[in-house]
Amino acid sequence: MPHSLTDIAAALGARLEGRGDLIVTSAAEPAMAGPDSLALAMDPKYAEGLVQGGARAAVLWEGADWRALGLEAALFVPRPRFAMAGLTRILDPGPGIAPGIHPSAVIDPGAQIGEGAAIGPFVVIEAGAQIGAGSRIGAQCFIGAGAVLGEDCLLLPGVRIGARVRIGARFLGHFNAVVGGDGFSFVTPDKSTVEAARETLGTAGEAAIAAQSWTRIHSLGAVEIGADVELGTNSAIDRGTIRDTRIGRGTKIDNLVQIGHNVVVGEDCLICGQVGIAGSARIGNRVVLGGKVGVSDNIFVGDDVVAGGSTKIYSNAPAGRMLLGSPAMRMDNQIELYKAQRRLPRLLAQVSELQKTVKQLVDTLAESKNR
Secondary structure, eight states: OOEEEEHHHHTTTTTEEEEOOOOOEEOGGGGGTTEEEEEESSSSSGGGHHSOHHHHHHHHTTOTTTTTTTTTTEEEEESSSHHHHHHHHHHHHOOOOOOSSTOOEOOTTTOEEEETTTOOOOOOEEEOEEEEEEEEEOTEEEEEETTTEHHHHHHHETTEEOOOOEEEETEEEEEEEEEEEEOOEEESOOOOHHHHHHTTTTTTTTOOOOOOOOOEOOOOOOOEEEETOOOOOOOEOOOOOOSSSEEOOOOOOOTEEOOOOTTTEOOOEOOOOOOOEOOOOOOOOOOOOOTEEEEEETTTEEEOOOTTTTOOESSSSTTOOEEEEETEEEHHHHHHHHHHHHHHHHHHHHHHHEEEEEEHHHHHHHHHHHH
């Protein structure tokens, strides 16, 4: 939708210089911007791109001479990346879910649909489910019996919400996300090899254990999600075995993330792509887990922990710790260890040369004694 620079500046709390009546319909990188685009040039390195492109207005770095750059107007913001959040929200056209209930949707008479909710094609909503006012449900979504969805939620096509799941307001579920599938929990009639490994850590040797089949432990719990949570494409949150799996308010979860049964995730966490959190782990508030981080079952990760990409957390992590590596250790220590590993080939070569020199000296001394 078109917006004037005056309106955008007011929404972002930005300082506007030049023509406030200019209308823009999109945002663009400087070199690719047209006359109706707002160029995003928050750093001097983008100045050359502005000359190459055709933008009439741009978001610029503080101190930039917008006239010299050939622009008719400019916006200045104190924190450019934060301004990006507001700007993209203003310019996002949304998923295009039509108002009302599509004729092909299958909704149980016992379900409750809030005022202003939009239900897309081939949606299935089972008995006792509650859909909050203003929520939008994309095509082919499923909402199980007794599930509760808060106000102003958005489910993009293919999202699955299991029975009895409770989700707070303004939840955003991306394509094919699943909330409330069964936990991965199995047991054998007698002690299994997994249990033996846990108890002995292999110190008891490879004792023979009779062949057994796995028996499912059913998931009787559900999932509870706070307000303002986001769940990425093809991610899954398993229901609890007895108590609910819980995700705290404001937590953002990326694509292809697996959160196991009984896990508790705190508030305002950031969980990046391909993270796996094993069953019954507890994650504190404001924790950041980089891509491919793994968290072992039944451990605790404290508030404000930051784990870099591919970190593997096998034991409790204290609050505020910056972690990296496998196994996880303090980030500064891991970087020093990595540097040391890179020096190993050179060190080994030096040791080899030293061994040759010592051998030559020993041989020389031996010859001297034999004369």
